Amino acid sequence: MxxxxxxxxxxxxxxxxxxxxxxxxxxxxxxxxxxxxxxxxxxxxxxxxxxxxxxxxxxxxxxxxxxxxxxxxxxxxxxxxxxxxxxxxxxxxxxxxxxxxxxxxxxxxxxxxxxxxxxxxxxxxxxxxxxxxxxxxxxxxxxxxxxxxxxxxxxxxxxxxxxxxxxxxxxxxxxxxxxxxxxxxxxxxxxxxxxxxxxxxxxxxxxxxxxxSSTGLISEPGTQLLTIGGAVQRPGVIETPTGVPLDTVLQFAGAEPGPVLLGGYHGRWLARTDGLTLQRPEVSAGIILALGTDTCPLGEVHRVTQWLSSQSAGQCGPCVFGLASLVDDFDRLVKGDPSGWHDAHRHLGLIPGRGACAHPDGSARFLASALEVFAADVQRHFAGGCGRPVHGVLEVPGE
Structure with a gap:
């Protein structure tokens, strides 16, 4: 929190x-x-x-x-x-x-x-x-x-x-x-x-x-505000120069090793952070979440998927039906059913560019990057599970 x-x-x-x-x-x-x-x-x-x-x-x-x-x-x-x-x-x-x-x-x-x-x-x-x-x-x-x-x-x-x-x-x-x-x-x-x-x-x-312009990038000088949370010792809001290395921010906040979510629940997962600087639009809404290595990544993503689906405006098929289908896909995937992985890829291919607002596209970006970054964890679940509990590192309102 x-x-x-x-x-x-x-x-x-x-x-x-x-x-x-x-x-x-x-x-x-x-x-x-x-x-x-x-x-x-x-x-x-x-x-x-x-x-x-x-x-x-x-x-x-x-x-x-x-x-x-x-x-x-x-x-x-x-x-x-x-x-x-x-x-x-x-x-x-x-x-x-x-x-x-x-x-x-x-x-x-x-x-x-x-x-x-x-x-x-x-x-x-x-x-x-x-x-x-x-x-x-x-x-x-x-x-x-x-x-x-x-x-x-x-x-x-x-x-x-x-x-x-x-x-x-x-x-x-x-x-x-x-x-x-x-x-x-x-x-x-x-x-x-x-x-x-x-x-x-x-x-x-x-x-x-x-x-x-006395600090930050030449192309976009000044400072930026970043919210950092998850598996870190010092969560909160940090002001940094634009273009600061992501690793500098993670070290400053005392982040645990492991994957990082950049941009929040419409952002993307990163398996590696070395060499990446924080600048817009890459940093998006200014959110950095460290996941750590003690929690089940797929279980964490499934929790967020359920919440994203509950936030649908109810105006279009990609949001109402597409996100609901992805909740079921990730549920089966977490339980080790390969059909969940196949259906998730199929549904993610149908969503982008078809929604009435940015919510379906942003959610699809978050989930597609999760499947890519956590590919090894998917294989562990197919083989019987990753052996890690879901600690709730990713904040979900109402829990």
């Missing part, structure tokens, strides 16, 4: 600056970061392009391109997606809880620059929502800002699902795939990104392109 407030830094603390002393109220926030500069839309676009800033959610879309896709006028809203529905991620909730003013600086600054009449913050965590509301009472931004509660479901964190929930509809992604910059909140142009993106924008506004 990952501790919510466990933070650490490799290199320079920027987004996590000051959090070693706990939550930053308005005064401590200003002491730590200084006053927020007032920038124009052109300023934000130029800065984001200069440092190659990408969104810090799963899609890693370039912020400058997102800004450029918005019309010149009549932008309806800026939306902060705080519905961190990936169950093993903690970085966005941690920022909302401990550094709400940094997130608000980025969001309010951009809303003013775009002339957006609405600033909406979608949050499913009660503690984070309370922290945000307390922070708003300490500020006078002169904007219409709302903190909205959203469901704590996996698909509810997808951008279009968030917009649907904000409009009073179901928190599920609609079948149409239209960018929020074209048709977002109330079908009008909207800038939507996740919590860390706005915190990084606030840091970028203060440091400028040159200061922001």
């Amino acid at each position: 990952i501790t919510m407030h466990a933070t650490s830094v490799i290199g320079e603390a920027r987004v996590l600056a000051g959090l070693d002393q706990g939550r930053l109220d308005r005064q401590r926030h200003t002491w730590t970061h200084g006053d927020a500069p007032q920038l124009t839309r052109a300023d934000y676009t130029k800065l984001s392009e200069a440092v190659g800033l990408r969104g810090r959610g799963g899609a890693a879309f370039p912020v400058a391109l997102k800004l450029a896709d918005l019309p010149a006028k009549r932008i309806e809203a800026v939306v902060v997606n705080g519905s961190e529905s990936e169950p093993v991620s903690r970085k966005d909730r941690l920022l909302l809880t401990l550094a709400p003013h940094l997130v608000l600086d980025g969001a309010t600054g951009l809303a003013r620059a775009l002339g957006a009449p609405h600033l909406l913050i979608a949050v499913h965590d009660a503690t984070a929502a309370m922290s945000l509301r307390e922070a708003l009472m300490e500020r006078n931004d002169g904007l219409a800002i709302e903190v909205r509660d959203t469901p704590a479901r996996f698909v509810a964190g997808e951008a279009r699902a968030v917009l649907s929930a904000l409009e009073g509809g179901p928190a599920v992604p609609p079948g149409r795939r239209v960018l929020p910059t074209r048709k977002g909140y109330h079908r009008r142009p909207t800038f939507l990104s996740n919590v860390e993106t706005f915190a990084q924008l606030a840091v970028l506004a203060r440091l400028g392109a040159k200061g922001f």
Whole structure:
């Protein structure tokens, strides 16, 4: 289990600056970061392009391109997606809880620059929502800002699902795939990104392109937040320069040897980590899970498969029937039935590109990489089992 407030830094603390002393109220926030500069839309676009800033959610879309896709006028809203529905991620909730003013600086600054009449913050965590509301009472931004509660479901964190929930509809992604910059909140142009993106924008506004680029990769400088958990001695949220070697992070966290899951439950398994650097979109949602060697890998994957199937939006066959079939496939595979392996490969070949949202594709990526990385364990199960119990190293909500 990952501790919510466990933070650490490799290199320079920027987004996590000051959090070693706990939550930053308005005064401590200003002491730590200084006053927020007032920038124009052109300023934000130029800065984001200069440092190659990408969104810090799963899609890693370039912020400058997102800004450029918005019309010149009549932008309806800026939306902060705080519905961190990936169950093993903690970085966005941690920022909302401990550094709400940094997130608000980025969001309010951009809303003013775009002339957006609405600033909406979608949050499913009660503690984070309370922290945000307390922070708003300490500020006078002169904007219409709302903190909205959203469901704590996996698909509810997808951008279009968030917009649907904000409009009073179901928190599920609609079948149409239209960018929020074209048709977002109330079908009008909207800038939507996740919590860390706005915190990084606030840091970028203060440091400028040159200061922001003093650490990290040349192609995408700065820092990144990573949630690390599983079989590690020091789980939590780590701020690192972009491009840091994965092995450095694993050693820093005291990870046990063994396979590593990169990107969470829509990510992929790695048998080896040497030589791999952490950069987007490879690192995806910023999640690193060490499995260790004491638990049954296939049993762990089966547990997550059951949960992924339960999170279906119920809108398409690949999600409703495909994921349910994979639960049965992996159940038989764990029990040593070769038909489960064959059927899993067959079903995984039918899912990608056919779903109404990204959930089937992401789940298929997670499971396909598991079959590849744990091929030797599959053979052990066919021969009578791997001899290891399932310890529940991978966190599954509700267990």
